[in-house]
Amino acid sequence: MTALLWILVAIGLVGLVVMAISTKVIQEYQRGVAFRLGRLREPLEPGVRLIFPGIDKMVRVDLRVVTLTIPPQEVITKDNVPARVNAVVLFKVVDPVRSVMAVENHAVATSQIAQTTLRSVVGRADLDTLLAHRADINEDLARTIDSQTEPWGVQVQVVEIKDVEIPQAMQRAMAREAEAERERRAKIINARGELQASEELSQAAETLSRNPASLQLRYLQTLLELGADHNSTVVFPIPIDIIGPFLGKLPQIIDKFTEPAASHAAPGPTEAAASAASSNGRTQHE
Incomplete structure (x- = not known):
């Protein structure tokens, strides 16, 4: 018992x-x-x-979202520029059975597919597209990787390119290009400003010419602006209408002053020779 x-x-x-x-x-x-x-x-x-x-x-x-970091990949862009690109992939398992039955290790397989796809997609784009249209490349990467991992029950949600490293020589060339582009834009903006200013000045001149009193008011406003600072400059505006007649008679006045001076001037070589000849003639006659 x-x-x-x-x-x-x-x-x-x-x-x-x-x-x-x-x-x-x-x-x-x-x-x-x-x-x-x-x-x-x-x-x-x-x-x-x-x-x-x-x-x-x-x-x-x-079933949680897994963050997978893709190590830097050496790629050559479409325009033959070498670069180092790394990215991050966010994925999750949506079908547990297929993630176990269809692939040995879905995380490792997704990582390898992401690396090869990153090199392939970046190699089809040029450097300007890679830098300026990164969102489009990210969407292309996510769509391509997800199409390959879907049979494993893995859904790729986000693919983001983190950093793009290019050679120092290429960086200096891009800096010079950006500086030249900024200078070009500055010159264009300055030229447009000069054109607009000339048009506005032309309209202002036409408006002031229709009313002489407005021109006088403009003169007075200019004097007020000059007198705002403590300086010793004195400006007397004289309308062109007042000094215009004098300017028209200026050549006649100059001619009047030059005629007396020409009459009292010494005789020239021709006149001196003629005077000497006449003197010799009178001597012989005597």
């Missing part, structure tokens, strides 16, 4: 140990892919589940 009791106690202890070992807790963000004697069972939902050792085998699959 005592031996039988000990046997029952031993069986009970073994059963408790087996139950403790067989009890598995699946978290809310996990799913369990179980195999019984090598055959696939239904996915195990979150909660407490019994997995008998030696009979059952369970693989935990995390």
Whole structure:
């Protein structure tokens, strides 16, 4: 009787140990892919589940978004510029069964596919597109990688290019190009400003010419602006209408002053020769 009791106690202890070992807790963000004697069972939902050792085998699959960093890749763009590009991939498992049955390690496989796709997509774009239209390249990368990982039950949500490293010589060339472009824009803006200013000045001149009093007011305003600073400059504006007649008679006045001076000037060589000839003639006659 005592031996039988000990046997029952031993069986009970073994059963408790087996139950403790067989009890598995699946978290809310996990799913369990179980195999019984090598055959696939239904996915195990979150909660407490019994997995008998030696009979059952369970693989935990995390359904959360996984961040995968792609190491820097040496690529050559479409316009033959060498560059180093790295990126980050965000993906998650949407089908736990296929992520276990279709691929050995879905995380490693997704990483390798992302690296090769990154080199391929960047190699089809030139450097300007890679730098200026990065969003389009990111969408192309996500779409291409997701199409290859979809049979594994993996959904790629986001692919972002983090950094693009180019040679120092190319950076200096791009800096010179940007500086030249800025200078070109500055010259164009300055020329447009001069054109607009000339048009406005022309309109203002036409408006002022229709009313002489407005021109006088403009003169007075200019004097006020000059007198705002403490300086010794004195400006007397004289309208052109007043000095215009004098300017018209200026050539006549200059001619009047030059005629008396020409009359009192010394005789030229021709006049001196003629005077000497006449003097000689009178001497011979005498």
